[in-house]
Amino acid sequence: MTQLSFEFPDGKVKQFDAGVDIKSIAKSIAISLAKKAVAGKVDGQMVGVNTPLNKGGKVEVITSDSKDGLSVLRNTAAQLLKAALHDTYHDDIKFGTNGAYDDGFYVDTDKKENQVSADELQPLSDKMNKMIKHNVPLKRVILSKADALNQVDGDPYQAKLVNKFASNDQVAFYQINDYMSLANGVVLPSAGSVKYFKLLSVAGAYWEGKSSNPMLQRIYATAFVKKVDLDADVKKRQEARERDHRVIGNKLDLFFVDPKVGQGLPYWMPNGATIRRVIERYIVDKEVAAGYEHVYTPVLMNLNAYKTSGHWAHYRDDMFPPMKMKDGEELELRPMNCPSHIQIYNRHIRSYRELPLRIAELGMMHRYEKAGALSGLQRVREMTLNDGHTFVAPDQIQDEFKRILNLMVDVYHDFDISNYHFRLSYRDPKNTTKYFQNDALWNKSQKMLKGAMDDLGLDYVEAEGEAAFYGPKLDVQTYTALGNEETLSTIQLDFMLPKRFDLHYVGKDGKDHQPVMIHRGIVSTMERFVAYLIEMYKGAFPTWLAPKQVKIIPVSLDKHGDYAKKINAKLRKLHIRSEVENRSEKMGYLIRDAQTHKIPYTLVVGDDEMSNNQVSVRQYGHKDSKDESIDEFVKQIQKDIQSYSRHYGE
Structure with missing residues (x-):
């Protein structure tokens, strides 16, 4: 039997029979290392944990608790997702690329009719869990290029990837149940270790990242070795969603972008325009x-100016096409x-x-x-x-x-x-x-x-x-x-x-x-x-920036509406952005609505407030309210605004 020499990271060299795999190499060092081994590197090249090795070199055992090990886990999860998609949609679905990245893994798809929606993620997740429960093998299969092209016949994206991945007229696949999935990265031998994963979202993604190519549907997901890490990541993502300016912008009616009238061209609604104006x-x-x-200078300029500056030479691809005028001048946005x-x-x-x-x-x-x-x-x-x-x-x-x-x-x-x-x-x-x-x-x-x-x-x-x-x-x-x-x-x-x-x-x-x-x-x-x-x-702008700084809610529009309008006029004269609530809804709902829209101050006025020339003041994020004279409140909010809200509510 031919002997192979492997050099370990600590400089030691060991001899093994040809055909040895990473699992056996790890076991020769320590049983505990063998249990954690998920892949290996030979001369920097990633190899599967059970892949027979036919040449020696510098070897490193990749464990499940390493960054590379996490990538192997996520690559495996991506292959399971492909198998679940194929099992669900059969020949109606085509596949682009898939793989692991820093925050998780993804699979690009192109469905015959409607693309995969977020509502379909849970059934796909259930199918993946079934494969994990049964510890379905991911068997590596090597096909000739001709057989590989025959295997992916009807899927133009996979055919292009076969041509890209082919080496020495060979292409690797993973067999998962009855599905043959084009290999992209090293995976685990079986599905059982992929216990903690979550399918997150779907979004458009151009084939090969080029806007001139077809738009595919990318399914985003993540996976971890430990449940505690998955839970922490899900919590972090939830926090990110709650802070996502696109989500908040929609809820608070700050801006919108309508691709039908221009991609990347935002419309500023009154609330957003106010923030911008301030x-x-x-x-x-x-x-x-x-x-x-x-x-103030024009938004248009003769193209020659950008040729002189060098912008045309360096940033032409990021500029809009020149506008050729009838008199021969070329103008550039x-x-x-x-x-x-x-x-x-x-x-x-x-x-x-x-x-x-x-x-x-x-x-x-x-x-x-x-x-x-x-x-x-x-x-x-x-x-x-x-x-x-x-x-x-x-x-x-x-x-x-x-x-x-x-x-x-x-x-x-x-x-x-x-x-x-x-x-x-x-x-x-x-x-x-x-x-x-x-x-x-x-x-x-x-x-x-x-x-x-x-x-x-x-x-x-x-x-x-x-x-x-x-x-x-x-x-x-x-x-x-x-x-x-x-x-x-x-x-x-x-x-x-x-x-x-x-x-x-x-x-x-x-x-x-x-x-x-x-x-x-x-x-x-x-x-x-x-x-x-x-x-x-998180959408709760400090008072000096808030689009609406004060909401005045009369207990009864008929009885207290004029008093509320009087206060509103006084505040507006002082350039305080206030408005009177004129909807005939229950008081509790109106107060909650003001809080939902993150208005810094809510003033409630009823019989007592009108009799004493006062307002009942409630600050955003506070449950309690307090009675103040109108002049006291004005002094308070002016201090809040003038200090850039560093003395919020003092």
């Missing part, structure tokens, strides 16, 4: 106080505001005395996001950026960078944002297509940003390859309620665009000098920022 007024006032000049602000700078001859020159705008932009990436307000095709560009002399860079960063931190404090970290994003010097080529400028600008952060004593991480094509940047990274990392704010240093647009200022020496341009966005786009706040606050 943020816009806040940030404009904040920036004006910080020395910014606010402007702007994807960035920087060329527009450059035109503002270039309108006059600039002196060093004007620098730093700070230009800001709530500038509308359009980007052609792929349909599959669109998501509520977080990923859209039309957006309004809280944009700003500062033109500085080279010796002003670090001071201006610190000034912008301090403004950013101040704004975050007002919005009560604390869960963020800083990332210095550098170029990848090996990527000669994405980044403009000037080693000296890149090294100089990256060193400047790093020096400013060090001077401020702020912690940060460094990320190569995350810079803009024209310069390095500081990104402020946050996490959404769904666990996705987002760039909320950014400061970018740019030596390139001033050179491309031939920008100058007259220096102290009377000669022309080139300014440096600093791009910055404090609160990102209005769309992304509102989405972030919806999830952060």
